[in-house]
Amino acid sequence: MNNDCILLDYGSGGKASQRLITDIFVRHFSNPVLNRLDDAALLNPVAGPLAMSTDGYTVDPVEFPGGTIGSLAVHGTVNDVAMLGARPQYLSCAFILEEGLPLELLERIVADMAAAAKKADVLIVTGDTKVVPRGAADKIFITTTGLGEVIASPAPSGSSAKAGDAVLVSGTVGDHGLTVLSRREGLSLASDVKSDSAPLNHMVKDLILTVGEIHCLRDPTRGGLATTLNEIAVQSGLVCTLEEEAIPVRPNVAAGCAVLGLDPLYLANEGKLICILPQDRAEAALAVMRGHPEGKEAKRIGTISSPGGISRPGQVVLQTRLGGKRLLGMLEGEQLPRIC
Amino acid sequence: MNNDCILLDYGSGGKASQRLITDIFVRHFSNPVLNRLDDAALLNPVAGPLAMSTDGYTVDPVEFPGGTIGSLAVHGTVNDVAMLGARPQYLSCAFILEEGLPLELLERIVADMAAAAKKADVLIVTGDTKVVPRGAADKIFITTTGLGEVIASPAPSGSSAKAGDAVLVSGTVGDHGLTVLSRREGLSLASDVKSDSAPLNHMVKDLILTVGEIHCLRDPTRGGLATTLNEIAVQSGLVCTLEEEAIPVRPNVAAGCAVLGLDPLYLANEGKLICILPQDRAEAALAVMRGHPEGKEAKRIGTISSPGGISRPGQVVLQTRLGGKRLLGMLEGEQLPRIC
Numbered sequence: 299m300n301n302d303c304i305l306l307d308y309g310s311g312g313k314a315s316q317r318l319i320t321d322i323f324v325r326h327f328s329n330p331v332l333n334r335l336d337d338a339a340l341l342n343p344v345a346g347p348l349a350m351s352t353d354g355y356t357v358d359p360v361e362f363p364g365g366t367i368g369s370l371a372v373h374g375t376v377n378d379v380a381m382l383g384a385r386p387q388y389l390s391c392a393f394i395l396e397e398g399l400p401l402e403l404l405e406r407i408v409a410d411m412a413a414a415a416k417k418a419d420v421l422i423v424t425g426d427t428k429v430v431p432r433g434a435a436d437k438i439f440i441t442t443t444g445l446g447e448v449i450a451s452p453a454p455s456g457s458s459a460k461a462g463d464a465v466l467v468s469g470t471v472g473d474h475g476l477t478v479l480s481r482r483e484g485l486s487l488a489s490d491v492k493s494d495s496a497p498l499n500h501m502v503k504d505l506i507l508t509v510g511e512i513h514c515l516r517d518p519t520r521g522g523l524a525t526t527l528n529e530i531a532v533q534s535g536l537v538c539t540l541e542e543e544a545i546p547v548r549p550n551v552a553a554g555c556a557v558l559g560l561d562p563l564y565l566a567n568e569g570k571l572i573c574i575l576p577q578d579r580a581e582a583a584l585a586v587m588r589g590h591p592e593g594k595e596a597k598r599i600g601t602i603s604s605p606g607g608i609s610r611p612g613q614v615v616l617q618t619r620l621g622g623k624r625l626l627g628m629l630e631g632e633q634l635p636r637i638c
Numbered sequence: 639m640n641n642d643c644i645l646l647d648y649g650s651g652g653k654a655s656q657r658l659i660t661d662i663f664v665r666h667f668s669n670p671v672l673n674r675l676d677d678a679a680l681l682n683p684v685a686g687p688l689a690m691s692t693d694g695y696t697v698d699p700v701e702f703p704g705g706t707i708g709s710l711a712v713h714g715t716v717n718d719v720a721m722l723g724a725r726p727q728y729l730s731c732a733f734i735l736e737e738g739l740p741l742e743l744l745e746r747i748v749a750d751m752a753a754a755a756k757k758a759d760v761l762i763v764t765g766d767t768k769v770v771p772r773g774a775a776d777k778i779f780i781t782t783t784g785l786g787e788v789i790a791s792p793a794p795s796g797s798s799a800k801a802g803d804a805v806l807v808s809g810t811v812g813d814h815g816l817t818v819l820s821r822r823e824g825l826s827l828a829s830d831v832k833s834d835s836a837p838l839n840h841m842v843k844d845l846i847l848t849v850g851e852i853h854c855l856r857d858p859t860r861g862g863l864a865t866t867l868n869e870i871a872v873q874s875g876l877v878c879t880l881e882e883e884a885i886p887v888r889p890n891v892a893a894g895c896a897v898l899g900l901d902p903l904y905l906a907n908e909g910k911l912i913c914i915l916p917q918d919r920a921e922a923a924l925a926v927m928r929g930h931p932e933g934k935e936a937k938r939i940g941t942i943s944s945p946g947g948i949s950r951p952g953q954v955v956l957q958t959r960l961g962g963k964r965l966l967g968m969l970e971g972e973q974l975p976r977i978c
Binding site: 306307309310311312313314315316334335336337338339340341342343344345346347348349350351352353354355356358377378379381382384388390391392393394423424425426427428429430431433434435436439441443444445448453455456457516517519520521525533566628629630631634635636 | 646647649650651652653654655656674675676677678679680681682683684685686687688689690691692693694695696698717718719721722724728730731732733734763764765766767768769770771773774775776779781783784785788793795796797856857859860861865873906968969970971974975976
């Protein structure tokens with residue numbers, strides 16, 4: 299019975315740790331860099347500037363329709379590196395495991411991570427495992443750090459939006475947030491929703507190499523589309539105006555949000571990006587996005603403009619379906635803990 | 639009252655998250671790379687091969703004589719990068735915070751991290767914060783990932799020990815492990831012990847540039863000196879023989895271990911390194927180590943040899959004070975959880 303769970307000595311650095319590393323991590327993640335098993339990974343030189351990003355994943359539940367904490371930990375960090383106009387190449391992963399975690403569950407999560415890394419074409423090159431006593435953590439937390447070569451010049455930045463730019467989104471919003479919430483709370487109303495968790499690095503590479511001149515790239519994760527656009531508006535000192543009827547939301551996600559009193563514009567996404575670039579490149583960018591399975595529903599949803607009239611720098615304005623205007627603030631207060 | 643603690647919405651990605659980032663993290667870690675606050679850090683190109691390492695820190699208690707979880711998270715990862723013969727340059731940090739964590743405690747930990755990063759001469763370039771509900775984590779976990787340029791050629795490796803090599807240790811062993819354990823359990827017997835947590839990268843740089851031809855560099859953290867030497871012996875397929883009386887152990891650490899039935903050779907160290915190199919370079923290496931405050935008590939403690947007679951590849955043999963021989967195995971079973 300005990301052999302089927304994580305025990306405290308799996309994190310001791312001794313023989314049990316070695317077995318866990320060999321039997322689970324190396325078996326699934328195997329590659330020549332990782333397999334050296336030194337304290338640090340030895341990586342070939344990278345030619346250009348580097349992008350580095352880290353994220354801790356604490357999602358509850360650890361398995362949900364469309365993914366697990368393992369694939370989420372790969373996609374989320376790969377996407378953050380890509381958003382700097384970079385080609386993600388290497389990932390590290392640090393596991394914090396609760397004593398008693400079923401080994402079978404750990405192995406499912408690790409296998410899902412390995413599959414996600416393969417799909418994103420990144421190598422997991424180094425890692426760490428700590429085990430904490432029962433009750434000191436909830437099942438499993440994973441922190442991944444990604445490294446890649448910046449291929450866009452200049453690199454996109456939240457502060458680089460320009461007045462006149464188009465605002466594009468690569469697909470529907472709110473899917474991940476509603477899925478995790480409804481699964482956690484056992485809500486049947488949203489039984490047909492699914493996380494959008496996916497790697498976006500291949501799409502980003504094509505956008506950079508084919509379309510070029512991308513001012514901002516961001517993945518609207520925690521805080522959702524509205525919060526991410528607020529950050530960009532603030533960093534750029536401009537105004538972002540969105541057309542409500544252009545923002546893609548799946549009907550079942552809209553319905554689930556209506557029942558629960560949630561706004562899909564503030565829900566986390568894990569496989570979507572916001573791309574801000576000159577209007578005359580918008581159609582080319584949409585065509586590139588739609589050529590990828592994750593971007594089939596890409597849409598132009600708004601524009602960037604200089605402050606003026608009643609609008610102030612850093613504001614996000616929603617043109618509603620009924621013709622009115624609504625200010626979309628940054629997320630205030632707790633909406634959903636442990637969503638990623 | 640509530641304003642003095644971490645609340646769930648500090649991890650929401652919204653306004654409260656922004657305040658936490660600005661008021662605590664950016665204030666203490668401030669540097670031009672971090673201050674851009676994009677999803678990933680944009681780093682200048684690095685000329686040589688890269689070293690990348692990650693570790694999760696879950697130490698209990700989070701403050702102890704000689705450091706905090708914050709300085710430990712910097713030193714541990716800086717040292718792991720350095721052990722590849724590299725110059726650590728950049729760190730990422732991901733925080734997992736428990737709802738209710740006092741802000742004052744978080745700020746002490748963050749300030750201690752900032753001071754450690756300054757001393758080690760590395761920049762904290764990107765980070766992440768998640769907040770989990772009360773009871774889903776114990777106070778604070780920190781995962782750091784380090785990146786640096788490899789300056790040794792070839793890079794030292796656990797598999798590169800050679801028969802005839804000398805085994806050096808940069809100072810006393812067991813200090814960190816005994817300190818954390820005694821502080822956690824409130825044991826007065828070890829009131830005068832202190833963690834050895836320290837950055838070793840400056841010492842490593844001098845060893846590489848001044849002495850050269852270093853075959854193995856390892857920091858004996860979890861599992862201690864004995865377990866780390868076992869890993870090296872196994873990876874190199876050789877035998878390591880240690881002189882018990884040459885191994886530096888502080889009298890108060892030896893006494894504390896005797897009372898508690900612990901072996902200092904298996905206790906974690908956080909500011910010590912093992913250096914394996916040709917005998918004729920050993921004195922030069924010891925002189926370099928002793929020139930750094932962390933290496934004043936550096937000692938030659940053993941030799942590497944080919945298997946033969948009764949010794950088999952991968953074994954670590956201790957020549958005891960009484961003239962006998964004892965096989966030092968790898969750590970078996972749980973000795974101390976949450977030691978780092």
